[in-house]
Amino acid sequence: MSIIDVSVIVLYLLVIALVGVLGARRAKTSEDYIIAGRNLNFPMYFGCLAALTLGGAATIGTAKLGYQSGMSGIWFVTSQGIGLALIGVFLAKKIFQLKVLTISEMLENRFGVEARLISSLVSATYTTMLTVTQIIAIGSVLNVWVGWNFTISALVAGGIVLFYTVLGGMWSVTMTDIVQFAVMTIGIFFVMLPMSLGKAGGWEGLHASVPADYFNLSTSGGIDIFKSILLYALGIIVGQDVWQRVFTARSLKVSRLGAFAAGGYSLLYAVAVAIIGMCAFVVIPNLDTPQNAFASMAVTTLPPGVLGLVLAGVLSALMSTASGTLIASSTLLVNDVIKRFIKPDMNEKQFLRTSRLTTLSIGVFSMICALWIQDVLVALDIAFAILSGALFFPIIFSFFWKRVTSKAVFFSILISTIAIVIGLITEGTTSIVPILYGLVASLVTILFITFLSKPTTGPIMQKTDTRQNRDVV
Template identity: 25%
Template sequence: MNLTTLHAAIILFTVALVIGIGIYHSRSIKSAAGYSVGGRSAGVPLVAGSIAGTVVGGGATIGTAQLAFNFGLSAWWFTLGSGIAFILMGLFYARRMRGTGLETIPQFLSLNYGKKAEELSSVISSIGILFSAVASCLPGIEIISSLSGLDPVISSVLLIVMVIGYTFFGGMKSAAVGGIMKMVIIWVSLFVAGFEAMESLYGTPEWASLPAADMDLFGRGFELSMANLFSVIVGVLCTQTYIQCIFSASTPVTAAFGCFAAALIVIPVGLPSVAIGMYMHAFDPNVSPILVLPSYLINHSSTLIGGLAMGGILLSLIGSIGGLSLGIGTMISHDIIMPITKITDDLKLLKVTKLTVLAVMILACLISIANRGSEVLFWNYLSMALRGGGIFIPFTLAVFLPGHLTKTWAVISMAGSTLAALLSVFMGLPVEPLFVGLIASVIFILPGIRIKKIPGTKDYGL
């Protein structure tokens, strides 16, 4: 990439500005609850900003352009599916979850299925979310390495330093404020770049030579497209990070409208990355797929737009890693470490949460270095499958039909379905791991379903 001094200055200024504002707002964080759920005072903009700021990461930008480079419009399913999931979350989940006054999904599951379910779901969710963080670390390391010429290991250290500045100090509040600013930068710059790419491509011989499947939202096949859509929806609905944003809302109604606002932001944001991916396939086919988007912004766009967009892309990766790490760190510290160590002091819990978040960031970078060159959206979809396969059905039953599933079978379902999904991946079965997990979940849940007791009647097992 032909990075100029002006490019570098614009990128550095954009990233430093947003991180600096996030650090400034972190001064008010004095408690564990303030760190993990922002003191439960967030309005609609902050809820939407924290949700969109996390989901618009490596998969929504770099990964979408990477997939569009090979398959065209069908790469849009990730952001489209995420937006649909947030609409469903706002309609059916947000008010119920915010009304509990809790901080994590495992805590909610504990209310319905006991401590074993809380601990097990923390582990399952953490593994799944970790893979999403990897999906943002992969392009983050590659971009920093390509722009600076540094070794990938050193680049990963720089990435962690930036994530620490973005999220580590201020937790949910920093993520929310940074998310709003990041989305403004991405919306303006990336949409301008995407429009320019499509305008330059449309009507050319290269445009006419593109395969018809590249113009079809179902170009990779209807079944695969629906599988990807379903995995994103199920995965998002079970993700601690997004539920944590709901818990940070000032009221249940605010939580619901924050989800709707996030959907309006997220759904269209994948389209400019799709346009850029198709442009690069036509005019620069030898580029490394994972660097499709940054290569276009540096080499084919104006310096101002390219620099701003690259700053926004880096912030999207940083924000996603930070938000996802915050979700994992909150679950591990609150649902596993705190019960084991019997921590009661709030400041100690805050320190443990921060250290756990830092450990997650480092682990995600190490996994990314070991898997350089892998497809970004592969990690996103695998993450969604593992989270959804193990948690989705017991979680949904707890939200809408509390008391209808026994504790023992809920725990068996979580463990068995997650194991089934992992085995399907390692064995290379020609079935989406999400579906394997959900089928196993249903099989394990059926013996534990019961008709909830109605006054004057008895329970009848099914």
């Protein structure tokens, strides 16, 4: 890379750190730190929600899939967009009415304290693994583009994310996300996509140079597409990192429209990055590591200065998701484990201090895991398999079936998590079987125990009914 590109990257990282520090000034209460005071308007909410879902795995992973199988690579990110759209249609109002901080807190209101504990641990595992995927992607990109060692790349960029997230929580995440969303959009749609097509001979040249089935949306196979929808659409619907952004919306209208808009943007982003991966197949046909398709294409295609801008855009995508999942992990552990079970008399000052220390600890742990795994899609599959398989049915039934019982939900989460872990060990992380194990185990357990036990009644159910019947302005 030229000195111009390196300067652009360094300047961008400094700007993000500065914006994060400015955001920290607004984090004065626990709600400020965790959900930005429930005060985001549509542009801020839409940008933050889109930046969260379209992170490193979406960019690096979709380009890899586009390189390997063409347009069918869009299903990975499109499935996440489907999940966001489903939230807007079916769940936005219900989520917005809750006025809680986490999914696990909602489950306690409905099913009792045991459900809160086990769901918070499962969700924290998921969000932490998502943080790991972003750090892996950061290391891969900087390793190819800047030439830094993977370890150094992951530690430097991951350390900056950790720095501003620890300081300001969701307000820092929100303010940096707005900058990152703008840079990401410009870098992908207005720079990388047209220049990649130009290098590949334009749309006609691309058609003539790639296999014909690269323009078939089902080239990757029905099983892989079904797996993507199961993992990512369901995972988005029940992800704490996504719910936490929904909680930041100023109104129900903002919540719904923002989810629809982010879902539509996800589809456009998926198509753009898949095409970039296809262009890389034409320009760099013998790439040893398909995961580096996006980064290698940028180095091959872009002139000095422009390369630095596009790298900043990719870093934006990576850092946005990393910060969002990092604060989600911290919130789950602090709000649903530490404050609920260990130190219930925690005041605002203690909550903020504990949140920052927990965020720091999770960030350091995530960087260590990233250095071990070093494969974006493997880490992502593990994360979504655990989340979707274990929590999808308990959360959906909590909204739409009053008969389901506390005991059924607790054992459903426990048994399905065990089934998923066994499936990952026996079938491998790339198999669709582990999540099917989890979903089947979860559904059967819920139905079986619910019909054999008495309905949940008393203060828990009354509290839930009161929340769900509250008028929303």
